[in-house]
Amino acid sequence: MTGAEINRDVLRSDAPIGVFDSGVGGLTVVREIIRQIPNEKIIYFGDTARVPYGSKSRDTVTRFSEQIVRFLKTFQVKTIVVACNTASAYAMEALERDADIPMIGVVKPGARMAAEMTRNGKVGVIATEATIGSGIYTQYIQNLNQKVTVYGKACPLFVPLVEEGLWEDPVTDEIARRYLTELIDIDIDTLILGCTHYPLIRSTLKKIMGEGVTLVNPAYETARELKEMLEGQNLLCTKAPGLGSNQYQFYVSDKAEKFVRFANSIIKYGILSAKTVNMEAFDGGIDGDMGGFSQPAIQAASAG
Amino acid sequence: MTGAEINRDVLRSDAPIGVFDSGVGGLTVVREIIRQIPNEKIIYFGDTARVPYGSKSRDTVTRFSEQIVRFLKTFQVKTIVVACNTASAYAMEALERDADIPMIGVVKPGARMAAEMTRNGKVGVIATEATIGSGIYTQYIQNLNQKVTVYGKACPLFVPLVEEGLWEDPVTDEIARRYLTELIDIDIDTLILGCTHYPLIRSTLKKIMGEGVTLVNPAYETARELKEMLEGQNLLCTKAPGLGSNQYQFYVSDKAEKFVRFANSIIKYGILSAKTVNMEAFDGGIDGDMGGFSQPAIQAASAG
Structure with a gap:
């Protein structure tokens, strides 16, 4: 605003x-x-x-x-x-x-929620190349809480996969696993779905990230x-x-x-x-x- | 011209x-x-x-x-x-x-070569939604030889997969298999790579289509x-x-x-x-x- x-x-x-x-x-x-x-x-x-x-x-x-x-x-x-x-x-x-x-x-509403939700101070963001490259989520979250570390990961194939209708599909599972592995290894506890297509593959993302990770939907x-x-x-x-x-x-x-x-x-x-x-x-x-x-x-x- | x-x-x-x-x-x-x-x-x-x-x-x-x-x-x-x-x-x-x-x-040079190459009169075209929807390859090929039947298949995920660098990858294999199965079942003997990105996954396409199918590269x-x-x-x-x-x-x-x-x-x-x-x-x-x-x-x- x-x-x-x-x-x-x-x-x-x-x-x-x-x-x-x-x-x-x-x-x-x-x-x-x-x-x-x-x-x-x-x-x-x-x-x-x-x-x-x-x-x-x-x-x-x-x-x-x-x-x-x-x-x-x-x-x-x-x-x-x-x-x-x-x-x-x-x-x-x-x-x-x-x-x-x-x-x-x-971006701001999603960043605000993630900053509130994280317990271990490790927040992941998945988004397009442009959004990740801009560093905007990191900037907003750290303005709210400097102790939070933000890990960004560009996922360029998610949009075409969603638009092809593969919302629940082994190929989407496999691509999601590749993109998300490093965020799992880092042990993030909160993941921002930083692209408006991603809520449509929420169940795939949930399955791969596990119950311990809170998914933040900026649309909501x-x-x-x-x-x-x-x-x-x-x-x-x-x-x-x-x-x-x-x-x-x-x-x-x-x-x-x-x-x-x-x-x-x-x-x-x-x-x-x-x-x-x-x-x-x-x-x-x-x-x-x-x-x-x-x-x-x-x-x-x-x-x- | x-x-x-x-x-x-x-x-x-x-x-x-x-x-x-x-x-x-x-x-x-x-x-x-x-x-x-x-x-x-x-x-x-x-x-x-x-x-x-x-x-x-x-x-x-x-x-x-x-x-x-x-x-x-x-x-x-x-x-x-x-x-x-x-x-x-x-x-x-x-x-x-x-x-x-x-x-x-x-389009015309690729269509011409396919019309010349086919022996069984069954030509496949893989391309974007737009190219397939236009029916342009069918039109050009049938202008040259009315006996040829042309089977078009849109492959919207190939471009993002190529641009993500997955030129040789199990995911690209799997997606290619899904897209190409119906063309294999129809028994085409010639396949036009109707999108300029596709020559970059030529080896994947060749592997799935098999040696019996001629791949036509319109770029050449x-x-x-x-x-x-x-x-x-x-x-x-x-x-x-x-x-x-x-x-x-x-x-x-x-x-x-x-x-x-x-x-x-x-x-x-x-x-x-x-x-x-x-x-x-x-x-x-x-x-x-x-x-x-x-x-x-x-x-x-x-x-x-």
């Missing part, structure tokens, strides 16, 4: 929450938000034309994230959840600097902090939206049909459609002046 | 060849070009900011490909090799329609057709470029350092650097009018 430039007077409790991710992974965060604060309207954007972010650079991920924030703001959202660990790791600082609405990333912690923040600022939506109010809207930059299929395997909600947006139309706009963008680049093509 | 608009008088034999791919895979094509026509200068572009293309839509892949062609033409290339099966499958038609220089994709066939085309049009470079002439130049849209590391594992040439380009600067330009672009978006940041 940020401060200086936010003008809370213009924010309305019945405005939607913007949520974005590099693709489908952020839907695990949406799932938690729906569970914890079911009255809220959500506008979700998945950058499926440019997924994955986890192997890309800070500059590129920041540019992409800024475009998406411009897009989400055309919906007058009351807050934006950066539901992508890589974008939270790389772009959060730039996004918060320019923000005039409150923003929440997934983020939804909890979001609820607290909205309550604290009188922005929580207290009334369920009426029927036909289009409570959850999904936008992607490519392949709406494929997104809808995958989305329905994550959120048991019956997502009927997603719309396609050309993000390049949101490049280089002037922050704060969103008027010119009002959804020119959205294609009617929704997928059933 | 195309016709109508090409003005061969302005093309010079000592001009470079442009080659592009969604990322690093196209380097297997560059490797073959270097082997077969070693005098040529090459400008390579890898779209590492937006890789992979294989899970994206026709429109998106076409837009990205058009941007890259605009970029490559700022170097006055004499021809462009589309060294990406997905871009060849989705964008070749649009690119050829607008081209004023000859263009070669990797493309370099051969490129050589023939250049010879036929008096565009082959007959003299080796002098020392210090920067014979091979590499550009990427993200993460030059990582690209250089991977590139050196594919091409045993000692690639020292790659430059980063922001491709969005090449969006929506007027075809044929390349003057305005002259490399404004290239960052000096090269990687050692």
Whole structure:
């Protein structure tokens, strides 16, 4: 969350929450938000034309994230959840600097919970190359408790394995065993699932890490902090939206049909459609002046 | 290759060849070009900011490909090799329609060789989702020989496995076995490696398919057709470029350092650097009018 430039007077409790991710992974965060604060309207954007972010650079991920924030703001959202660990790791600082609405990333809530949970002071983080390379979890956790040591491990194959549907599979077991062995040998007692895809292979990770290790799901912690923040600022939506109010809207930059299929395997909600947006139309706009963008680049093509 | 608009008088034999791919895979094509026509200068572009293309839509892949062609033409290339099966499958038609220089994709040469090689008329193609979904190999092969039946199989995990370095590994064996079983059961006698990453796991594929199946590598066939085309049009470079002439130049849209590391594992040439380009600067330009672009978006940041 940020401060200086936010003008809370213009924010309305019945405005939607913007949520974005590099693709489908952020839907695990949406799932938690729906569970914890079911009255809220959500506008979700998945950058499926440019997924994955986890192997890309800070500059590129920041540019992409800024475009998406411009897009989400055309919906007058009351807050934006950066539901992508890589974008939270790389772009959060730039996004918060320019923000005039409150923003929440997934990294801080996960880091906070891990710092609270660990008993032996050894926390593991599994995530994309970018998130691990940024050192962001280490930085946040050590800001909270200098005595905790954080061990990061990049797991680049987990996302493709999840997207291939191998959520419970001997191949995923084998790859997980290779990635996690060093964290087991180090004797961590807390493991952060530092990529929004990973909760989908939670049972595999649990099996390999064993009962003694606490798995922290930043999606859950983020939804909890979001609820607290909205309550604290009188922005929580207290009334369920009426029927036909289009409570959850999904936008992607490519392949709406494929997104809808995958989305329905994550959120048991019956997502009927997603719309396609050309993000390049949101490049280089002037922050704060969103008027010119009002959804020119959205294609009617929704997928059933 | 195309016709109508090409003005061969302005093309010079000592001009470079442009080659592009969604990322690093196209380097297997560059490797073959270097082997077969070693005098040529090459400008390579890898779209590492937006890789992979294989899970994206026709429109998106076409837009990205058009941007890259605009970029490559700022170097006055004499021809462009589309060294990406997905871009060849989705964008070749649009690119050829607008081209004023000859263009070669990797799909046609591979299709031609497979149509020639098969004895039992059963050809398999393994590739990305996009390439298989386009049906392009089937179309080209059946144009050449209607009696051939083509069996396509998307193998989405091969690219991440190759990029993780698991070129010879029990996990790659296991995944390959799952993907290839139905092609073995069908009794194909020819298998097209329809993605530029796949030659890097050729030995795994050979082991699983057995000696009776011919593996067709479109990278090799493309370099051969490129050589023939250049010879036929008096565009082959007959003299080796002098020392210090920067014979091979590499550009990427993200993460030059990582690209250089991977590139050196594919091409045993000692690639020292790659430059980063922001491709969005090449969006929506007027075809044929390349003057305005002259490399404004290239960052000096090269990687050692």
